[in-house]
Amino acid sequence: MTDIISVSNLFVNLGQTKVLDDLSFVINKGDFVGLAGPNGAGKTTLVKAILGLIPISTGSITILGTDHASFSDWGSIGYLPQKISNANQLFPASVIEVVTLGLISQKSWPKRITYSDLNKVEETLKRLDIYKLKNAMFTELSGGQQQKVLLARALVAKPQILIFDEPSTALDPESRNEFFALVKKLNNEEKITIIIITHDTGYIGRYANKLLYIDKKLVYFGGINDFCPPSKDNQYFEKNENHIIWHQHE
16 A cells, blocks of 8 residues: 555644644555544644644654655645635635636746636536536535535645545535535545544544544544444543544444
């Protein structure tokens, strides 16, 4: 298997507070990983460290075989933030303009959009079945439609990795099911590696093949079907049983 993201003995401090404490794990190409843990566990901090948005204290991160400090191919990683409401303020624009931003960020100066770029945008909109919305204003769309547009913006650059921060928070159950089914299809058919921050290990168990559970330290990393606490062998999960939604085998 090809290592996509490798984290070794990672520590992250924010001020005097230790937020991540000696994390080590390897995510392989084509993995669909649910990143879970209680509030304050460091889930978003871990993602920001991987994306280079905050400095690490000690340890190492390797992305696509390149040391984090030397990595420059950020277009190979698509990221969808948690709060769409913030995006509403950032994008007083049409759907096609929002998706085009996914290409502009990779261009050197002068940042010009070509006919080839527009073709890529339209192909991506068709791929996600939102082509008919291309001229609609982003702020006028439903939550589910907005998530699809932001996914299109991440996909248009043809990333190898997609990272989501609680993508279903603002979605109704039908939109949530549709969105996750779409992401799973991308994972299955195009082997895009998926990392999704979630509080619901039961729901993510329908789609993910691995679970990364942290609480500042690494608590569990492995197959989603092997995650069946509480267990006499795991005192952490016994202690925190009331705060965790367990994955149920079918």
